[in-house]
Amino acid sequence: GEDVEQSLFLSVREGDSSVINCTYTDSSSTYLYWYKQEPGAGLQLLTYIFSNMDMKQDQRLTVLLNKKDKHLSLRIADTQTGDSAIYFCAEIEGNTGRRALTFGSGTRLQVQP
Amino acid sequence: DVKVTQSSRYLVKRTGEKVFLECVQDMDHENMFWYRQDPGLGLRLIYFSYDVKMKEKGDIPEGYSVSREKKERFSLILESASTNQTSMYLCAIGLGTANKNIQYFGAGTRLSVL
Numbered sequence: 001g002e003d004v005e006q007s008l009f010l011s012v013r014e015g016d017s018s019v020i021n022c023t024y025t026d027s028s029s030t031y032l033y034w035y036k037q038e039p040g041a042g043l044q045l046l047t048y049i050f051s052n053m054d055m056k057q058d059q060r061l062t063v064l065l066n067k068k069d070k071h072l073s074l075r076i077a078d079t080q081t082g083d084s085a086i087y088f089c090a091e092i093e094g095n096t097g098r099r100a101l102t103f104g105s106g107t108r109l110q111v112q113p
Numbered sequence: 114d115v116k117v118t119q120s121s122r123y124l125v126k127r128t129g130e131k132v133f134l135e136c137v138q139d140m141d142h143e144n145m146f147w148y149r150q151d152p153g154l155g156l157r158l159i160y161f162s163y164d165v166k167m168k169e170k171g172d173i174p175e176g177y178s179v180s181r182e183k184k185e186r187f188s189l190i191l192e193s194a195s196t197n198q199t200s201m202y203l204c205a206i207g208l209g210t211a212n213k214n215i216q217y218f219g220a221g222t223r224l225s226v227l
Contacts, residue, residue: 004155008153030213031213031214033215033216035218040221041220041221042117042203042218042219042220042221043156043203043205043218044218045215045216045217048215050213088155088156092213092214098161098169099144099161099163099207099209099210099214100146100158100161100171100207100214101156101158101214101216103148103155103156103157104155105153105154105155106155
């Protein structure tokens with residue numbers, strides 16, 4: 001099946017930028033997503049990008065997509081302690097019609113004061 | 114705002130018990146999903162449904178079944194709970210099409226099977 005991979009852990013200092021990376025294998029992916037999960041909570045949609053776009057910016061968040069390398073990144077500018085959470089990359093299975101998402105294993109972001 | 118409600122935040126059950134996890138949405142959305150989340154594995158799809166009485170197996174359906182008798186409610190059933198089903202269970206609804214499906218999640222049910 002298709003695969004989505006992320007590194008497991010990232011630690012940054014408050015005020016720095018965070019970059020969370022993701023790679024995927026499904027070349028037919030049409031949309032890619034970033035979700036945030038705070039402790040004890042469900043997943044919250046942060047942003048998504050259409051596969052024919054290179055970049056999408058939304059306030060402190062910047063998503064970069066390199067479709068050729070199947071690489072997606074999420075940059076958080078001016079990272080705050082409230083950004084500490086697990087971040088999941090996900091892609092929609094383009095050819096199956098299942099409308100389900102394939103998720104990475106999640107990157108735990110720790111923001112140090 | 115899209116609202117997805119899971120009936121229990123925490124559940125503790127014994128091996129062999131029949132367990133029902135309930136998920137309710139407050140809009141008329143067709144697509145509903147059940148995932149389980151385990152550390153280091155991300156979310157894995159158990160079952161999904163496109164409409165009332167319709168269900169499709171996901172990637173890990175073994176040991177589970179589902180029920181969708183009404184559009185707003187999608188139930189996950191563990192026929193005979195086992196310790197390896199201890200996990201966080203997340204329900205989601207999907208808005209959109211096969212190529213663009215925005216999913217909104219409930220708060221999750223953390224199930225412990227003893």
